[in-house]
Amino acid sequence: MSDKPDPMTVPFGTVFCDYMATARSTGGDYVYGGEVEPYGDFTMSPAAHVLHYGSAIFEGLKAHRQSDGSLAIFRLDDHVARMGQSAEKLRLPVPDAATLRKMIIDACESNATEVPEPPGSLYIRPTIIGTEPNIGAAATPSSEALMYVVNCPVGDYFKGGVRPLTLLIEDSIPRTTPQFGMVKSGANYAMALAPTLDAMEKNPAIDQILFATGGDITETGASNFFLCDGDKVVTRHLDASFLHGVTRASVITIANDMGYDVEERPIAIDELAEWAANGEAFLSGTAAVLAPVGTMIVDGRELTVGDGQPGENTMKLRQALVDIAGGQAGDPHGWRTPIEG
Numbered sequence: 001m002s003d004k005p006d007p008m009t010v011p012f013g014t015v016f017c018d019y020m021a022t023a024r025s026t027g028g029d030y031v032y033g034g035e036v037e038p039y040g041d042f043t044m045s046p047a048a049h050v051l052h053y054g055s056a057i058f059e060g061l062k063a064h065r066q067s068d069g070s071l072a073i074f075r076l077d078d079h080v081a082r083m084g085q086s087a088e089k090l091r092l093p094v095p096d097a098a099t100l101r102k103m104i105i106d107a108c109e110s111n112a113t114e115v116p117e118p119p120g121s122l123y124i125r126p127t128i129i130g131t132e133p134n135i136g137a138a139a140t141p142s143s144e145a146l147m148y149v150v151n152c153p154v155g156d157y158f159k160g161g162v163r164p165l166t167l168l169i170e171d172s173i174p175r176t177t178p179q180f181g182m183v184k185s186g187a188n189y190a191m192a193l194a195p196t197l198d199a200m201e202k203n204p205a206i207d208q209i210l211f212a213t214g215g216d217i218t219e220t221g222a223s224n225f226f227l228c229d230g231d232k233v234v235t236r237h238l239d240a241s242f243l244h245g246v247t248r249a250s251v252i253t254i255a256n257d258m259g260y261d262v263e264e265r266p267i268a269i270d271e272l273a274e275w276a277a278n279g280e281a282f283l284s285g286t287a288a289v290l291a292p293v294g295t296m297i298v299d300g301r302e303l304t305v306g307d308g309q310p311g312e313n314t315m316k317l318r319q320a321l322v323d324i325a326g327g328q329a330g331d332p333h334g335w336r337t338p339i340e341g
């Protein structure tokens, strides 16, 4: 018996699997020895670039136990591609896709015995940090980097499982800078922390802040935002200002397959009252999966979405997504990568 806590009952991301994969770059390709190693601490210089100038990027994806007992990673290649884009934006050495892919698969296969049964899953956290010891390098990239992949057995991201969430619409403080929102970098999360905590302190009922700088709704601190009804699915069109969620892309494809009209366009705060009265709202993300929104707080005014409970279309889309990821449905778009374990 494992002496680790039950991942289904502790906060998301606080239990770690026994093995990890690591690779180092001294400016060129990352060198991966082809073997995982025991999960454990790193040593690094106190002058490491990441500790001073924030050269850190990461990804978040999941492996799911399939209905036939096998294991598959969901949308592996899309996450590998996004990691490459983030590395490029921070001028970190860009990982070769095949190397990163193999590190992710090796880590997951080594940790396969720790994958919880659905609705649990194995969270996968590839990370790259700049390790060059040089505190004079504020305006130069790190010439050395460490890439690693760790795993967490996880349950629900939001405490209380699938339940209607409460969002505060924040129209003045941006989550990050307009050109950097699409980068999955630690710095973006650091910037969003204080406004999120301040808002939650004022109103403890808030689950997430929905950033809508200047009235332009984009995303929350950890997920993308959707509106829907029986005919339509609406989400913000892509630009550099927010993260291009892989789940967002999956929801759009699934919604198209199910016959919804999908609109990718600007979403104004002024639209929310009408959607709350006659439609549904939800969040999408690897950790959040597809999470119904029950209340939106706009300018101090609480808008109840529908009857405040998860909407019918939201739950249909959620089920379709969960079924593809978990192998209860076919895989028409080739999103599952089967692995050993």
Ligand SMILES: Cc1ncc(COP(=O)(O)O)c(C=O)c1O
Residues within 6 Å of the ligand: 060, 219, 220, 221, 222, 223, 224, 243, 244, 245, 246, 247, 248, 284, 285, 286, 287
């Ligand atoms: C800021 C932000 N937006 C959106 C998402 C959703 O992205 P994905 O669906 O790729 O997990 C995440 C989750 O990682 C996120 O952190």
